[in-house]
Amino acid sequence: MSAPVHAIPVDFERQRAVCAALRAFMPEHGVLFEREDVTPYECDGLSAYRQVPMVVVLPENEEQVCAILETCYALRVPVTARGAGTGLSGGALPLGNGVLLSMAKLMKIVALDPLARTARVQPGVRNLSISEAAAPHGLYYAPDPSSQIACSIGGNVAENSGGVHCLKYGLTVHNVLKLRVATIEGEIIEVGGGGLDAAGYDLLALMTGSEGLLGVVTEITVKLLPRPECAQVVLAAFDDVATAGQAVANVIAAGIIPAGMEMMDQPAILAVEPFVNAGYPTDAAGILLCESDGTREEVADEISRIERIMEDSGAHLVRVSRDESERLRFWAGRKAAFPAVGRLSPDYYCMDGTIPRKRLAEVLRGITEMEKKYELRCANVFHAGDGNLHPLILYDANDRRQLQNAEDFGAEILKLCIDVGGTITGEHGVGVEKIDSMCVQFNSAELETFHALKHAFDEHALLNPGKAVPTLHRCAEFGRMHVHSGAEKFPELPRF
Amino acid sequence: MSDPVTQFADAIRSAADGKRPLNIRGGGSKTFYGNPTIGETLDVTTYRGIIEYEPTELVITARAGTPLADIEAAMREQGQMLGFEPPHFGGNATLGGCIAAGLSGPRRPYAGSARDFVLGLRLLDGRGSDLHFGGQVMKNVAGYDVSRLITGSLGTLGVILEVSLKALPLPPSELTLCREQTQCEALALMNEWAGKPLPITATCHVDGRMYVRLAGATPAVHSALAKLGGETLADGATFWRELRDQRHAFFAGESPLWRVSLPSIAPELQMSGAQLIEWGGALRWLRSDSDAMSIRKAARNGDGHATRFRGGDPRSGAFHPLPSPMLKLHKRVKQAMDPAGIFNPGRLYTDF
Numbered sequence: 001m002s003a004p005v006h007a008i009p010v011d012f013e014r015q016r017a018v019c020a021a022l023r024a025f026m027p028e029h030g031v032l033f034e035r036e037d038v039t040p041y042e043c044d045g046l047s048a049y050r051q052v053p054m055v056v057v058l059p060e061n062e063e064q065v066c067a068i069l070e071t072c073y074a075l076r077v078p079v080t081a082r083g084a085g086t087g088l089s090g091g092a093l094p095l096g097n098g099v100l101l102s103m104a105k106l107m108k109i110v111a112l113d114p115l116a117r118t119a120r121v122q123p124g125v126r127n128l129s130i131s132e133a134a135a136p137h138g139l140y141y142a143p144d145p146s147s148q149i150a151c152s153i154g155g156n157v158a159e160n161s162g163g164v165h166c167l168k169y170g171l172t173v174h175n176v177l178k179l180r181v182a183t184i185e186g187e188i189i190e191v192g193g194g195g196l197d198a199a200g201y202d203l204l205a206l207m208t209g210s211e212g213l214l215g216v217v218t219e220i221t222v223k224l225l226p227r228p229e230c231a232q233v234v235l236a237a238f239d240d241v242a243t244a245g246q247a248v249a250n251v252i253a254a255g256i257i258p259a260g261m262e263m264m265d266q267p268a269i270l271a272v273e274p275f276v277n278a279g280y281p282t283d284a285a286g287i288l289l290c291e292s293d294g295t296r297e298e299v300a301d302e303i304s305r306i307e308r309i310m311e312d313s314g315a316h317l318v319r320v321s322r323d324e325s326e327r328l329r330f331w332a333g334r335k336a337a338f339p340a341v342g343r344l345s346p347d348y349y350c351m352d353g354t355i356p357r358k359r360l361a362e363v364l365r366g367i368t369e370m371e372k373k374y375e376l377r378c379a380n381v382f383h384a385g386d387g388n389l390h391p392l393i394l395y396d397a398n399d400r401r402q403l404q405n406a407e408d409f410g411a412e413i414l415k416l417c418i419d420v421g422g423t424i425t426g427e428h429g430v431g432v433e434k435i436d437s438m439c440v441q442f443n444s445a446e447l448e449t450f451h452a453l454k455h456a457f458d459e460h461a462l463l464n465p466g467k468a469v470p471t472l473h474r475c476a477e478f479g480r481m482h483v484h485s486g487a488e489k490f491p492e493l494p495r496f
Numbered sequence: 497m498s499d500p501v502t503q504f505a506d507a508i509r510s511a512a513d514g515k516r517p518l519n520i521r522g523g524g525s526k527t528f529y530g531n532p533t534i535g536e537t538l539d540v541t542t543y544r545g546i547i548e549y550e551p552t553e554l555v556i557t558a559r560a561g562t563p564l565a566d567i568e569a570a571m572r573e574q575g576q577m578l579g580f581e582p583p584h585f586g587g588n589a590t591l592g593g594c595i596a597a598g599l600s601g602p603r604r605p606y607a608g609s610a611r612d613f614v615l616g617l618r619l620l621d622g623r624g625s626d627l628h629f630g631g632q633v634m635k636n637v638a639g640y641d642v643s644r645l646i647t648g649s650l651g652t653l654g655v656i657l658e659v660s661l662k663a664l665p666l667p668p669s670e671l672t673l674c675r676e677q678t679q680c681e682a683l684a685l686m687n688e689w690a691g692k693p694l695p696i697t698a699t700c701h702v703d704g705r706m707y708v709r710l711a712g713a714t715p716a717v718h719s720a721l722a723k724l725g726g727e728t729l730a731d732g733a734t735f736w737r738e739l740r741d742q743r744h745a746f747f748a749g750e751s752p753l754w755r756v757s758l759p760s761i762a763p764e765l766q767m768s769g770a771q772l773i774e775w776g777g778a779l780r781w782l783r784s785d786s787d788a789m790s791i792r793k794a795a796r797n798g799d800g801h802a803t804r805f806r807g808g809d810p811r812s813g814a815f816h817p818l819p820s821p822m823l824k825l826h827k828r829v830k831q832a833m834d835p836a837g838i839f840n841p842g843r844l845y846t847d848f
Binding site: 113114115116117118138159162166167170173174183187188189193194195196197198199200201203205208209214226227228229249250252253255256257294295297298300301302354355356358383385386387388422423424425426427428429430434438441442445446449450452453456457468469 | 550551552553554555575576598604605608609611612621623625626627628629631632633634635636637638639640641642644645647648649653664665666668687688690691692693694695712713714715716718719720757758759760761762775778779798799800801803815816817818819821822825826828829831832833844845
């Protein structure tokens with residue numbers, strides 16, 4: 001996250017050669033290299049990292065994608081694929097000596113079959129537009145990352161995106177049936193199948209969440225689900241977060257899988273309430289939003305049980321949404337959490353660890369200690385059902401010390417997540433942002449396995465190199481850096 | 497005597513040094529599945545037992561040699577289950593074999609497959625390295641999803657040591673309705689109903705009858721029954737268990753059993769021989785002496801694939817042949833995990 005924008009000087013000769021090769025089959029407007037044309041692609045949703053790409057290429061169909069990859073393979077130019085550029089871990093950060101492959105123009109819904117409940121879409125299609133196209137048939141696409149109005153389905157596949165309904169409806173990997181993938185050699189393979197499984201290894205699962213390191217997805221067949229008949233949400237307020245955490249466990253113990261189960265701590269509530277007037281009690285240490293969806297009978301049954309469990313678990317206030325507008329109002333606060341926190345501080349840094357839920361109170365205590373240590377505030381929102389914690393660290397990027405502290409604070413939270421049996425990323429991906437934390441989560445034999453698998457798909461490491469999986473050398477340096485803290489990080493590496 | 501994991505790792509390293517194949521074996525309930533393999537048996541049943549089970553975290557972690565029945569019994573005591581309803585076949589099925597085979601039962605289209613429920617695993621690769629992937633949490637996108645790649649790889653990529661699975665609550669209420677229906681009508685209904693918010697958790701069509709399992713909150717199940725109509729089956733649980741374990745009469749006898757995976761809306765399979773439909777139309781079981789080529793062609797034309805599940809001519813491989821770029825990729829993935837090629841060679845495809 002740190003360090004100013006680092007500009008690799010452009011190798012103009014190389015740039016000319018790559019552009020000429022691409023223009024042999026691409027229209028002129030589909031190959032960009034002028035500084036002002038490529039600068040808009042210098043970062044994704046993690047804007048603290050920036051790098052202007054050498055060339056940007058905008059294919060309009062699968063044949064062009066294959067030809068671009070074939071060309072890059074022949075010229076040994078690294079390629080970074082990019083969807084809508086909303087990713088939060090820098091997975092689509094370009095390379096100064098590489099091609100940025102924008103999939104934004106492949107934005108057609110190719111087919112939607114209401115009886116089979118599937119949609120075949122191009123990678124640049126926005127997540128929400130699939131559900132919009134399916135709505136007239138009473139169907140929808142379940143994974144709903146918070147950026148769903150903007151993020152692309154191709155990016156969702158690359159990151160294995162989640163959302164607030166994961167516990168019940170799964171991640172992207174659970175909702176994709178088939179992919180057409182262009183390999184770095186420019187060959188098309190199909191993974192998954194027309195049925196519910198395919199012959200051979202489950203490359204569909206391997207490809208999903210591989211952050212653009214194994215191939216470039218050119219078409220996705222997703223599963224559509226029947227829209228639930230209705231949904232209702234319970235809002236419960238607690239005097240301390242540990243009790244709220246126990247209430248979540250009690251709901252699960254009662255055999256209920258809520259459609260959504262979200263927690264916010266007091267700093268998050270205090271940021272949100274004046275911003276959206278969602279009706280959250282500002283005196284609460286933590287609130288839970290617990291949603292039930294399904295048939296009317298199911299929802300009525302579940303909501304009454306959830307209400308009782310919240311009361312028995314020590315909630316000092318329990319409210320059930322009376323109608324759809326109140327349900328949406330309760331959710332509006334949670335959905336506005338990031339921008340609301342953003343109003344409190346010039347910058348915030350969003351973390352994405354997942355923990356076993358039973359360790360929540362301990363982790364939140366740890367974060368409170370870190371707030372003192374790093375002299376920065378932190379608000380917490382939590383996908384409580386599936387243990388995915390989003391601490392939002394407030395800082396001012398113009399203050400170099402705060403910037404450094406925010407980064408160290410974040411790394412220490414991730415280390416704590418690993419220590420309690422969790423993971424450094426639940427849904428945002430590793431990208432460039434968490435690449436050093438990968439050295440903490442995986443040992444060298446495990447990292448070598450990742451590299452061996454990468455090599456099986458991309459032997460010259462041309463697909464999005466430098467993301468997701470750190471080299472062993474980098475981890476060795478990272479380990480040493482921990483011993484000599486304060487030393488300059490990886491002087492041999494460009495930082496941006 | 498050293499612990500089982502050290503023994504397995506030693507056996508792997510010595511086999512890799514001598515390029516001697518190993519035949520990984522759990523309970524032996526699925527030895528019929530896949531192609532015959534060669535090699536010295538590596539029995540993993542000594543590494544058994546539930547390591548951690550936290551019902552409120554919805555996660556169970558157990559060693560590969562743990563009998564599936566033990567895991568399900570422990571979960572039932574806590575009002576939970578394995579959502580993918582894995583087949584037991586012989587009854588000695590172990591967790592390791594269940595995940596290595598990656599097979600799922602009747603609930604699969606409605607709740608998810610074996611790989612969907614895998615959260616993480618520990619395995620020994622072809623170098624004998626002890627590796628952990630994934631974890632015990634619901635959401636985890638750190639590193640490639642190796643745990644799900646291993647699921648269904650039939651032991652060709654590594655020796656599974658431990659697996660963490662997501663648990664689901666047992667439905668409070670369950671009943672099975674049954675109606676006279678032709679195959680064509682059943683396929684249409686299965687697809688139509690799957691597009692509606694109904695609490696369906698299994699479907700089957702066999703011998704002119706269609707079976708639908710409804711499960712969930714009691715009022716929801718009864719309301720769905722009233723909507724859909726049909727008589728209720730007295731012992732639905734037995735019907736689905738026998739279907740899951742292939743003890744239903746359809747599976748008796750010697751004629752070759754084919755498993756044809758197709759889009760749920762694919763029309764009736766035009767092949768000679770009896771058929772049983774499951775998974776809302778997405779799985780067609782076929783008892784047929786037709787040659788492998790024509791069955792595979794029909795499956796391919798329908799955008800699916802066909803597995804010679806039991807019996808039949810062993811000269812045709814058990815699994816649907818892979819297109820050449822895919823086969824090339826499979827060999828490279830195998831090479832990455834098992835460079836000496838010692839794990840269950842030929843079990844999945846004769847090429848590796």
